[in-house]
Amino acid sequence: MAGAPRIEHLVTSGTFSLDGGTWDVDNNVWIIGDDDEVVVVDAAHDSDAVLAAVGDRRLSAIVCTHAHDDHVRAAPDVALATGAPILLHPDDQVLWKMTHPGRRPDGPLADGDVLTVAGIGLRVLHTPGHAPGAVCLYAPDLGALFSGDTLFAGGPGATGRSYSDFxxxxxxxxxxxxTLPGATVVHTGHGGTTTVEAEAPHLEEWVARGW
Incomplete structure (x- = not known):
């Protein structure tokens, strides 16, 4: 028996570099699946830690919510070890090439795509702003959203650097x-989880202003 589909959480540590600056960061790595098959969302920093968390299960995809170096640095090594494809929205190629100039992603992510793992669907939502090719994954069967750096507990992702826009x-x-159900749990790229309804009040004012 493969067990029920579930969400597993790993934190890896390293640096984020862009526009001439470098910062120490802790990243959330999300593993979605069951005892047989999983998807990794954002293979950040430490390939050995990601591979250990996957274990002997089949890794069907390495999904990049966006291509800032802290989120994709370990992706090629994880792909090499497992044979899993790296999936990235094409609009983030400019950022990907900064970290992996000699290695292209294996496939594109497009708005509305549905990735299937352990019998559940992960719907791709293109959510540019933090990065041009940023995406979130919505798993209605799990009541979960994997938001990358688009939405955090407390507000939107940063937009003060190149290729971003508030x-x-x-x-x-x-x-x-x-527009997702308010009880949807938001699993973020950094820091703690939140819900759509918890974030809505202080975001709806900005939305209403038509930013």
């Missing part, structure tokens, strides 16, 4: 995320 991320959150 108005765009607010539009993405309003159009794509605040």
């Amino acid at each position: 108005g765009t991320i607010i539009g993405s959150i309003g159009d794509r995320l605040l």
